[in-house]
Amino acid sequence: MSQSNKEVELNPQQQAAVSHGKGPLLIVAGAGTGKTRVIVERVGYLLNNVAGLQPENILALAFSNKAAEEMRQRTKKEEFWERFGNRAQRCRVSTFHAFCYDLLREELALRALDKIDQWIFLRRHLEDLELDYYLKASEPGRFLHDLVDFCSQCHDNIVSPADYRAYVEQAASEYEKRISEGKPLPDGSRQEIERLRELARVFECSEALQEKEGLLSFGAMISKAVSRLKESPELLHRLRQRYRYILVDEYQDTNAAQWELLKLLAGERRNVTVVGDDYQAIYRFRGAADGSLEQFRENFRCEPIVLNRNYRSTESILNVAKEVAFKMESYNPQKKLTPNKPRQEYKVEVLEFADAEQQAEWVAAEIARKVESGEADIAVLYRKHVLREVLVDKLRQRGIPFSIRGLAVNNLPPVRDLVAYLRAIGHPEDNVSLARVLADPQWELDARQLVEYCRAASHSKTSLRTIIEDVNCSGWPDRSRLLDLLNRYHTVSGEQRLATWLEALRRELGFNDPAYEPALGAFSEFVAQWDKEKCDKGMLPEFLEYFAYFEEAGGKVTLPEQEGPETSREVASRLHAREAVAAEQLELLEQTAQVASPGKVQLLTVHAAKGLEFEHVFLVHLVQRAFPVPKRQPLISLPAALWKGPLPKGDFHLEEERRLFYVGLTRAKKQLTLCTISNETRKPKQRPSRFLEELRDAKCPDLEWKQVHPIATAAPPQPEPQEAPARPGSRIARWTRWAAPASTENFSLSISQLQTYLDCPLKYQYRYVWQVPVAATPALSFGSTLHAAVKQLVATASQDPARLNPETLQEILRQHWPTAGFVDPVQERKYREMGLRQLEGLWQTLARQPFELLHQEKTFHLAQGAIQLVGRIDQINRIAGPDVELIEYKTGRPQTQKEADQSRQITLYALACRNMLKLNPLRLTLYNLETQEAVLTKRSSEDFQQLEAEIVEASQGILAGEFTASPGYHCRYCDFRPICPSWEDQSLENRGAALHSTGSTRDPNSE
Structure with a gap:
């Protein structure tokens, strides 16, 4: 036939x-x-x-x-x-x-907005939204993701702005009715009604603004x-x-x-x-x-x-998956999967490691063994992208080629380099980006010269660009060529659209290495798409503003999943994919080589693996708080009364995490290895995921538990690569390992410097050793302004309180208000309102509580061995005799009692007051201006000893040139992220790492 x-x-x-x-x-x-x-x-x-x-x-x-x-x-x-x-x-x-x-x-002629562009759209219309509850002065865009998600949730449930407004007004009517009837109300009821009304106003306004401009959000389609x-x-x-x-x-x-x-x-x-x-x-x-x-x-x-006949996995894998399904709310015995394959000898392994380093070393070694034996189609799955970093290093050390799905190219060094050039061209005062540009080897500058120029700019309170323009050419022959390029493209950027000259800049810079082409090509395509769909004039300043918002919103520039032009019908699908990557969930980057080529290991999240299958799957870092991830309570939720369809039952977050675990298990065709960490001595303790513990309790015979001992042998040495010409690209990441010579002579340390070093030694190096000039953040600028205004207010209240009135307070604030330094008028207005409110509150407090002012902004130099500790105490009030009260004012987020008790700043000020000023700090007060709350705290001799130990530790590290990055949440708004190696993905340094997408091998019966 x-x-x-x-x-x-x-x-x-x-x-x-x-x-x-x-x-x-x-x-x-x-x-x-x-x-x-x-x-x-x-x-x-x-x-x-x-x-x-x-x-x-x-x-x-x-x-x-x-x-x-x-x-x-x-x-x-x-x-x-x-x-x-x-x-x-x-x-x-x-x-x-x-x-x-x-x-x-x-x-209708509509232009689609994905989640990131909707965030940017709302960020540009903050003034129109009239936010109050959902506007934070230091981070104007902080709540926009929550607002975008809320609007999307309304659309998912077919709730219109009018529907939500009606719901809010009904709630307000019930509130007023209870008041009229004299019934008790929960605390904060009035504020809750105002919050809901603000949400209704934002929903209505954002929809109207988008309709006016012919825009359609992804969530509303x-x-x-x-x-x-x-x-x-x-x-x-x-x-x-x-x-x-x-x-x-x-x-x-x-x-x-x-x-x-x-x-x-x-x-x-x-x-x-x-x-x-x-x-x-x-x-x-x-x-x-x-x-x-x-x-x-x-x-x-x-x-x-x-x-229910499964054409993919072995019976052992399906039996383990069945135990996971058994714990689900939706468990149905009729859905039990029966294998189409004959039973094989492989059991599902659960391997316990001592730490993430050992786990990554073992996985890399096992993959290397499989590759050497000719096995292929291997995948490593993880819950979040951050969990792959240690493994990437181990695979690179062993020379194992790998591909990464969901890799953002805007975190890759060549793209960061190109963006730094654009910023240096468009914003000559951007010192951090120019520092990255100066580290490009084609300009023949070394690290010592860069530090010298940064220090000169910092000392003269000018820009790095001004310094290099005044440098003697004989000391740096390539200076003229660099300045010519920056000036020439600055002129071009004022006359032509960015998309018309970006490729010329790339060619002139020599950014044409084949390994970098996919990433740089994706960025160029991103710019072209922006020029075509998302801009007004298409000029460089407009793009730099857009891209700053894009990254603040968590946007990722990714490679297209497949080759070929995109039709109009694929627009929404492309938006769909990018939205998911921004949430660190879905697909995108894959390998250029043949899928079945030995050693081509795919690294991807479990979400991205859905719909795919692999011969051997390693599911790694199955640890408590890593998988399942902790539940994140949304800031804004649609009320249950407005939900359409069935409401979730039980712990729906845990249920979804369990289903995600099930998806990970059922990607494996032949072998499945589950990796966890068990370490009771580490802080915090690391223990196997509750999903693994449930499997242990089920006593599944197809599951084999093993404790893995440390691998004695290191990764095999790789042959020395052949000499290759130096590639263009910044060496800034390598230069961070070079520390400028330090001297103990006149070495001083302020509390902010100490705090910076303890938070992140690399940030200390950039700010205080290299002295890369950065502008004060709006929050710092506001803090300085308010401290100056508070000083004047307190002095007047101490000497002539009758002079103070609301008009005087406004004048005091006006005298000290900066002429620049805010992101936009919305932020400045919010800060001005905060400042006046804080001054008025303090004035009322001072009027009720008489005080004897002894010192304001009292400077000190306290010897601590060979170190000079320097600082300035906001206010010292006399209590009686040598007994005094130290007051430290806080203009930002109110500090808690715990934070006051642990404040190094208060400890240092008390130590200086006692040892240098010979006063007894009987009362230590951290005063929150936002809430007008005085938080009282104490210090013991043990507190002073701990601070002294931290000072010794930090000073020794600084003098020894120990400046390792400590990435964390505090990096979010760090000025030095564009040059910080912790925010660079070094995957391209693996010559086997791939950047194109080709799909995955599949059994035609299984999908």
């Missing part, structure tokens, strides 16, 4: 699903049971067996771009063409968002399409006539708006086929609703066809 006449072999359940006739069909398809194959075969069956049905009458929808593309590719396979021809190519295959975006664009269909019976009738059959993949990930869309499109025919697996519902954080499959069954009154 010829191939063209062959029927594809399907199991009975698959055959029943494929050959289902008219009416609704629910297919519950477990992992690896061939769900995509069933969908595609059903398309072919309908085309061959439904009279008069044309390909254009079939609509296939999916949650993700990856799933939609997989369906498209299956219809292009040769064996499919031989049986059904090319007719299926004319079926509409799309994501929900792309379908709705196209529907709306048929009548589906709800707006639903509204349009309800408003236009003619349009709805036309779509129902066009799409006689609808098929939906990944149905477990849909939400209320998508459900409403399906009901509208299905009409009376109800020819809707949905495929899903509630065990793999892992996108609730992106709006997916709970219980979608059950809701479909109840509303369409159809019994599911269950696909």
Whole structure:
């Protein structure tokens, strides 16, 4: 029999699903049971067996771009063409968002906003939003992600601004009614009503602003399409006539708006086929609703066809996965997966390590062993990208080529270099970016010269650019060439759009290394897309502002998942993918080499692995607080009364994490290795994930636990690479290992310097050793302004309190207010309001509490061995005799009692007061100006000894040139991130690391 006449072999359940006739069909398809194959075969069956049905009458929808593309590719396979021809190519295959975006664009000229661009849009319209509760002066954009998520959540549940406004006003009416009836109210009720009203105002305003400018947010695409269909019976009738059959993949990930869309499109025919697996519902954080499959069954009154023959994994792997499924709220014994493969000897291993270093070393060694034996198709899965860093180092040491999905190219050195050049061209006063540029080897400058120029700029209170313009050319021959390039492109940037000259700059800089081309090409494409869709004039200053907001919002520049031009119908899908990467969840970067080439190891998050399969899977760092991750309570939530569809039951966060763990397990075809850390001596203690403990308690015979002892042998030495010409690119990361010579002579340390070193020694090096000039942050500028105003207010209150009144306070603030230094007028207004409110509060406090002022801003120089400790005490009040009160004013976030008790600043001031001023600091007060709260604290001799020990430790480290970075949350707004090596991804330094996407090998029966 010829191939063209062959029927594809399907199991009975698959055959029943494929050959289902008219009416609704629910297919519950477990992992690896061939769900995509069933969908595609059903398309072919309908085309061959439904009279008069044309390909254009079939609509296939999916949650993700990856799933939609997989369906498209299956219809292009040769064996499919031989049986059904090319007719299926004319079926509409799309994501929900792309379908709705196209529907709306048929009548309106709309431009799509993904989550990051919506954040930027709102950031630029802060003044219009009239925020109060959700505006923090030091971080104006801090709450915008929460506001964007809230608006998206409203759209997911088809809640309009008017609906939400009505809900808020109803709550306000009930509040007023309780007041009128004299009933007690919870504390903060009035403030809660005002907060809700602010949310309603923001939702209404943001929607109106977007509509005015012809914009459509990603979150609103589906709800707006639903509204349009309800408003236009003619349009709805036309779509129902066009799409006689609808098929939906990944149905477990849909939400209320998508459900409403399906009901509208299905009409009376109800020819809707949905495929899903509630065990793999892992996108609730992106709006997916709970219980979608059950809701479909109840509303369409159809019994599911269950696909449970697994064509992917061994029996051992499936038995372990079954134990995980057994703990789920949605557990159903009818869904037990049965293996299609004969039983193999491999058990699932759980390996316990002492720490992350040992775990990474063992995994890298095991991968190297497999590669040497010719094995391929290996993946390492992790919960978050940050968990891969140690492993990347170990793989690189062993010369094992790897690919990374979800790698942001804007964290790669060549892209950071190019951005530094753009900033140095567009913002000549940007000293940090210019420092990175000066470290490019083509300018023939060394680290000592760079530090010399930075120090000169800092001492003269001028810019680094001004210093290098005045440098003697004989000491630096390439200075003129660099200045010529910067000046020339600065002129060009004022005359031409960035997209027209960016490639010329790249060529002139010599950024043409093949290893860097994918990353730099992706950045150039990012600029081109910005120029085409997201800007006004397309000039460099406009881009630099956009890119600063883009990175502040957490945006990632990534490579396209596949080659070829993007059609208009793929716009929403592309946005979908980028939004997910920004949340560190979905796909993108893969390898350039053949997938099956030995040693090509894929590193990716478990979210990104969904839908993929690999011969051997290492699931690493299965540790408490790492997997499952702690629950993050959203700042803003849609009230339960406004949710459409079933509400989640139980601990839905833990349930989703368990399902994600299940997804990770079921990616493995042949071997599965689970890695954890058990270390009771470490702080905090590291213990196996609760999911592993549940498996241990289940006593699953297919699970083998082992404790791994440290590997005695180091990674094999790699052969010396052949000499290659030096690449262009900044050496700033390497230069951080060079410390300028330090001297104990006149060595002094302030409390802020001490705090900086203890927080991050590398930041100390940049700021105080290299002295790279940076402008004061708005928060610091405001703090300095308020301290000066408070000093004047306190002095006046002490000498002539009758002079003080509200007008005097405004004048005091005006006298000290800076003329610049704020990000925008919104931030300045917020700070000014805060400043006046804090001065008025302090004035009222001083009027109630008489005091005897002894010193203001009292400077001290306290000898601590060979070190001079320097500082300035805000205020000293006399109590009686030598007894005094020290007061330290805080203008920012109110400090807690614990923070006051642990404040090194208060400890040092008390020590200086006692040892240098010969006064007894009887009362130590940290005064929060924002709340007008005085937090009293004490110090013991042990506190002084601890501070002295920290001073000795820090000074020894500084003098020894120990400046290692300590990355953490405090890095978020660090001025030196553009030159900090901790914020650079060195993956490109692995010559085997790959940056293109090619997909993954699959068993055709399993998906």
